[in-house]
Amino acid sequence: MLVEVGHFALALALALSLVQAVMPIWAARTGDPALRQVATPAALGAFACVLFAFAALTYAHATSDFSVQNVVENSHTTKPFLYKLSGVWGNHEGSMLLWILILTLFGALVAVAHDSVPPVLRAHTLSVQGLITFVFVLFIITTSNPFTRATPAPLEGNDLNPLLQDVGLAVHPPLLYVGYVGFSITFAFAAAALIEGRIDAVWARAVRPWTLVAWSFLTLGIAMGSYWAYYELGWGGWWFWDPVENASLMPWIAGTALLHSTVVMEKRDALKVWTVLLSILTFSLSLLGTFIVRSGLLTSVHTFATDPTRGVFILGILVLFIGGSLTLFAWRAPLLRQGGLFAPISREGALVMNNLFLVAACATVLVGTLYPLLLEMATGEKISVGPPFFNMTFVPLAVPLLLIVPFGQTLAWKRGDALAAAQRLFAALALALAVGLATLALTWGGPVLAPVGIGLGAYLVVGSALEIITRARGYGSNRTSAPGLVWRRAIGLPRSAWGTALAHGGVGIVVLGIAAQGWATEGLATLKPGETLATGPYVATLERVSPRSGPNYEETAAILTVRDRNGNAVGAVDTGKRFYPSRRMTVTESGLLTVGASQVYASLGEVHPDGTIGLRLYYKPLVLLIWLGAVVMALGGAVSLTDRRMRVGAPTRARTKSLPPNAVPAE
Amino acid sequence: MTRKSRRLVLIAACGAVLALAVGLILSAMSGSIVFFRSPTEVANQGVAPGTRFRLGGLVKEGSLQRGADQTVDFAVTDTNATVQVTYRGLLPDLFREGQGVVTEGMLEPGGIFRADTVLAKHDESYMPREVADALKAQGRWQEGAGKDSGKAATANDKALGPRSER
Numbered sequence: 001m002l003v004e005v006g007h008f009a010l011a012l013a014l015a016l017s018l019v020q021a022v023m024p025i026w027a028a029r030t031g032d033p034a035l036r037q038v039a040t041p042a043a044l045g046a047f048a049c050v051l052f053a054f055a056a057l058t059y060a061h062a063t064s065d066f067s068v069q070n071v072v073e074n075s076h077t078t079k080p081f082l083y084k085l086s087g088v089w090g091n092h093e094g095s096m097l098l099w100i101l102i103l104t105l106f107g108a109l110v111a112v113a114h115d116s117v118p119p120v121l122r123a124h125t126l127s128v129q130g131l132i133t134f135v136f137v138l139f140i141i142t143t144s145n146p147f148t149r150a151t152p153a154p155l156e157g158n159d160l161n162p163l164l165q166d167v168g169l170a171v172h173p174p175l176l177y178v179g180y181v182g183f184s185i186t187f188a189f190a191a192a193a194l195i196e197g198r199i200d201a202v203w204a205r206a207v208r209p210w211t212l213v214a215w216s217f218l219t220l221g222i223a224m225g226s227y228w229a230y231y232e233l234g235w236g237g238w239w240f241w242d243p244v245e246n247a248s249l250m251p252w253i254a255g256t257a258l259l260h261s262t263v264v265m266e267k268r269d270a271l272k273v274w275t276v277l278l279s280i281l282t283f284s285l286s287l288l289g290t291f292i293v294r295s296g297l298l299t300s301v302h303t304f305a306t307d308p309t310r311g312v313f314i315l316g317i318l319v320l321f322i323g324g325s326l327t328l329f330a331w332r333a334p335l336l337r338q339g340g341l342f343a344p345i346s347r348e349g350a351l352v353m354n355n356l357f358l359v360a361a362c363a364t365v366l367v368g369t370l371y372p373l374l375l376e377m378a379t380g381e382k383i384s385v386g387p388p389f390f391n392m393t394f395v396p397l398a399v400p401l402l403l404i405v406p407f408g409q410t411l412a413w414k415r416g417d418a419l420a421a422a423q424r425l426f427a428a429l430a431l432a433l434a435v436g437l438a439t440l441a442l443t444w445g446g447p448v449l450a451p452v453g454i455g456l457g458a459y460l461v462v463g464s465a466l467e468i469i470t471r472a473r474g475y476g477s478n479r480t481s482a483p484g485l486v487w488r489r490a491i492g493l494p495r496s497a498w499g500t501a502l503a504h505g506g507v508g509i510v511v512l513g514i515a516a517q518g519w520a521t522e523g524l525a526t527l528k529p530g531e532t533l534a535t536g537p538y539v540a541t542l543e544r545v546s547p548r549s550g551p552n553y554e555e556t557a558a559i560l561t562v563r564d565r566n567g568n569a570v571g572a573v574d575t576g577k578r579f580y581p582s583r584r585m586t587v588t589e590s591g592l593l594t595v596g597a598s599q600v601y602a603s604l605g606e607v608h609p610d611g612t613i614g615l616r617l618y619y620k621p622l623v624l625l626i627w628l629g630a631v632v633m634a635l636g637g638a639v640s641l642t643d644r645r646m647r648v649g650a651p652t653r654a655r656t657k658s659l660p661p662n663a664v665p666a667e
Numbered sequence: 668m669t670r671k672s673r674r675l676v677l678i679a680a681c682g683a684v685l686a687l688a689v690g691l692i693l694s695a696m697s698g699s700i701v702f703f704r705s706p707t708e709v710a711n712q713g714v715a716p717g718t719r720f721r722l723g724g725l726v727k728e729g730s731l732q733r734g735a736d737q738t739v740d741f742a743v744t745d746t747n748a749t750v751q752v753t754y755r756g757l758l759p760d761l762f763r764e765g766q767g768v769v770t771e772g773m774l775e776p777g778g779i780f781r782a783d784t785v786l787a788k789h790d791e792s793y794m795p796r797e798v799a800d801a802l803k804a805q806g807r808w809q810e811g812a813g814k815d816s817g818k819a820a821t822a823n824d825k826a827l828g829p830r831s832e833r
Contacts, residue, residue, distance in 0.1 A: 344676045356681060360688035367692055381702065384721055388699035393691040524737050524756060577760070586760045605737065605757035614737050616757050
């Protein structure tokens with residue numbers, strides 16, 4: 001019964017989102033403000049309906065209601081409860097419902113947000129958001145209904161793919177979707193600005209918090225996905241340049257560019273048309289990602305069970321939104337008043353360079369991801385574009401970008417002084433060089449590029465710290481070096497300055513982690529109990545191989561003791577093969593031993609009846625920095641979000657005319 | 668700086684970065700693209716030893732042999748032609764005789780394919796698309812036929828899974 005009500009709520013959400021999409025546009029044509037205000041309750045109603053539908057599906061999964069096809073295909077009575085909950089979005093239909101839930105949540109947040117968004121802009125934004133919701137709800141109801149009943153209901157379900165039975169599934173998709181879908185708001189704002197034919201600093205200020213939220217969550221989502229793939233797939237890699245990973249990386253890069261261009265727009269009233277275009281591109285890349293993951297066009301570890309009708313429908317959505325928004329852009333963008341040009345050596349000049357490099361890097365990822373597809377369509381030739389391609393294209397574009405990060409931060413707005421900036425950065429440059437050279441000397445004979453990466457990472461981290469210190473010490477006659485005063489001033493700096501420093505420092509930490517992988521080692525051997533395998537500074541001894549049983553699997557575990565080269569015990573690690581009878585599937589569980597930020601990674605191969613095992617052992621120095629850095633970056637986004645100017649509206653000369661009588665000015 | 672020269676600087680910067688990106692893509696395209704070949708294509712067209720490519724097909728029944736020091740030998744077939752493959756490393760969990768596989772590496776002068784990467788599917792009912800297409804081209808594969816392989820998988824689990832200890 002609850003399932004039918006959930007299904008009905010979803011249909012109701014379809015109707016409400018249509019109301020939300022149509023009314024504001026109609027209101028603009030008839031000039032009736034009452035019609036326009038319908039968008040707010042419609043957005044809230046749509047969210048409530050989808051939330052109910054989601055809760056109904058969750059209930060069906062939690063209670064193992066095998067009369068629902070979706071539960072039959074993805075659940076099992078013996079599956080642990082946490083995975084029963086996360087299994088709701090561990091499949092195509094359920095994850096689409098989560099996608100729509102987040103979409104409507106953002107719509108509802110825009111509807112109720114007490115900020116300085118002018119009512120007309122808000123209504124148009126809600127209208128565009130409503131249209132997106134409508135199309136996606138239509139998609140799920142017609143091609144991927146999670147509420148389809150199974151008749152007759154089986155006694156037992158097929159269970160969830162064991163690879164997905166992991167805490168990673170509970171965390172990674174929701175974070176990623178908040179990121180992906182969050183960019184729908186900036187897209188809606190951009191489309192609304194184009195519909196109105198007007199854009200200004202108020203728009204930039206209204207868009208910025210949403211961009212920050214989406215970007216921070218996408219950062220966390222990608223990092224979480226990377227860590228999950230690292231420990232679950234058992235290959236020891238943290239990034240595979242897999243099409244689906246690229247699909248999430250592209251909106252992230254475009255979103256990063258957007259984050260920086262809105263700053264220029266807000267401060268300098270420039271780059272307006274570009275920012276609108278970036279907003280459109282970012283969400284378009286999110287949609288493209290959705291298409292790539294769900295159409296089955298590309299071979300990937302993420303591939304959902306595919307169905308051609310879904311692919312065609314999503315392709316239609318893609319064409320509608322990307323084509324529609326770009327047409328709208330081509331038609332209306334000339335109406336937007338262009339901002340001025342500016343000096344190349346200035347903060348905004350550096351931010352333009354940031355955008356240039358990011359967009360170029362994004363384009364190389366796009367080409368590498370889609371080229372195999374296009375080539376196959378054109379010639380029938382099948383190719384794979386792997387890590388070598390991306391290392392040769394993406395990395396050379398990322399390095400100059402990272403070099404200008406601390407430099408751009410130090411430059412003043414309008415007219416910067418490159419020499420003065422270089423002087424201020426001298427400490428960071430010198431320290432980075434020293435760190436790089438010292439690393440090279442200590443690891444002489446090892447990889448050459450890794451110390452360069454360490455130097456680059458150190459430069460970014462020190463540069464970010466230096467920016468805060470320089471600003472806290474003050475300039476000219478205000479300059480001080482009294483520690484107490486510097487500390488108080490540092491605390492008093494705008495949160496956005498801290499956010500920037502944290503995010504840029506986080507990038508540096510990621511670079512340090514990536515560079516350190518140059519010293520990663522691996523060993524492979526066939527072991528009997530008592531035998532050892534050495535890699536890097538550690539030696540692992542196979543203690544025993546023993547069976548274990550879990551709630552819905554049987555495991556053969558290899559228990560290892562890890563010692564350093566002097567024979568001192570560091571810790572124990574175990575890796576196993578889990579056999580899930582419900583799916584007749586075997587999954588390797590890798591074992592991790594964390595020492596500081598480094599890890600020893602063990603992965604079990606074949607287990608022979610005589611007790612010998614195949615074992616792969618990796619030493620991953622400072623590998624945790626890769627994900628910790630991403631967390632620091634997201635933290636930077638969050639700190640920036642608490643900045644005062646996010647809560648206080650921009651000076652709003654332009655909007656006094658459009659204030660409805662009952663509106664309360666934000667200031 | 669005049670307005671005109673500022674615009675010039677901006678356009679020059681855009682052009683330079685764009686040219687850099689295009690240059691990088693083109694040079695990477697010529698050097699790091701890996702082609703997919705089926706055993707029939709390898710047999711008919713021949714691939715020069717030392718050229719990296721992806722070989723995909725079914726793991727031939729009864730061909731899997733485990734050697735010393737984690738070396739495995741198996742044959743990849745599209746039922747029309749067969750290529751012998753040697754690999755050192757851990758095989759993916761879903762690697763089975765009679766099931767689809769994609770391997771990456773290069774041919775040795777003797778005609779043996781030395782793989783450094785072995786990819787198997789991540790799901791019981793999922794067949795690597797390249798393999799499915801190659802088999803379809805040979806007329807040996809129909810959509811949905813993958814589900815029938817369940818029995819073979821159970822038989823093989825005995826050799827791999829924890830049941831072997833009983």
